[in-house]
Amino acid sequence: MQELWDRVVGTQPDPPRWLMAVTGIVALAAVLNRPVWRPLRTVVTIAHEGGHALAALLSGRRLTGIRLHSDTSGVTLSVGRPTGFGMVVTAFAGYVTPSLLGMGGAALLASGHITMTLWITLLWLALMLTMIRNVYGAFALVVVGGVVFAVSWLAKYQVQAGFAYLLVWFLLIAGIRPVFELQQLRRRGQAQWSDADQLATLTRIPGAAWVGLFGVVNAVCLGVAAGWLLAAA
Template sequence: METMSLQEVWDRVVGTQPDPPRWLVAATGIAAILAVLYRPVWRPLRTVVTIAHEGGHALAALLTGRRLTGIRLHSDTSGVTVSVGKPTGFGMVLTAFAGYVTPSFLGAGGAALLVNGHITMTLWVTLLWLALMLLMIRNLYGAFALIVVGGVVFAVSWLAKPDVQAGFAYLLVWFLLAAGIRPVIELQQLRRRRQAQWSDADQLATLTRIPGAVWVGLFALLSATAFGTAAGWLLA
């Protein structure tokens, strides 16, 4: 079996690849949107969104000086990130805010990489995100979910042909962009039925005295803006 030096691996990751055909970009976009809209497919794939969501909480906590103590992912696609620090103030607000917008922001970041030819890098940045989360995971299902998703991404990035890599990377980015919007809609539906009293939006309302509906609207605005902006890049 042929081996690769670290330099060759690095060159492979940071190098650029040819742009895929326009039809592939459009087809993966349509497939991702359908996956988000079709409930039987959305249900299992929602774990991917939860990974991004909880990772966003964790990153915001670390960036604002809070001490991250653990992340849990559950089989019902919910999750929780626990950090220790001042219970009020900017750090807590940013930590609570980050979850719902992170999938869309990650999708936009991935789109920026893809339009510059960094298909393999997009997949390896995803692997890095998953690996760092795995260090902080505190339950068996969460570890299992991260390993399975990471294993799929690694297999595609290392073993698949360039056209398969491109299709998978574009599908992943489109999915994050589209999937960032649906949980915000679901959140407001739960809030309307008074079934989400401890949601991120309601925590933010308690922290800032700004109504939870305003925070939900901001989540929706940012997610929709990220989708529209990144879609323009990908389809240009």
């Protein structure tokens, strides 16, 4: 156990600079390529729904379950007041969580905590698994968690570093695309129950303003985190 603890909390040497750059380019290509983006979007949905769940708990609501669907959508159910601060925070958290997680991962990577980044990811997935209420959701979490565990436990250091940087870059870049997709759906009248529209109902601030705020937060996260990662390189 002591060896495992030292491995998780210890620091690792920075990977080659070219690896940091290549993983960012690969992540960008994955987000922009529609056939690749489609299955990988589930990773963003996991972060999105996990953000709703964490915000619900922190704001005093009672979390009752999370569902992930094969069309890359998801839903998080919680019990509490239907209005007020807790509901606003819960509704807001989803679209910004992937980017916030990416920024947190970038901070860990910039300080040399590559293994810790992977194990915190595993902890996030394990906690979500306890609240999953459908088969596909459990399957998705087990698959993603299995990949992260295999890399963190069995792979060589260079592979771990490449995977961790790829995951962090992906969360940072991928956090932006769903915001644009959301606004496109809203323009076509296909997202009446979106997080932005729920926030509009709760606060009387237009849904478009909330979409814009999602985008600003995610863009700032990408800019700040990219600065950390590039400075480390």
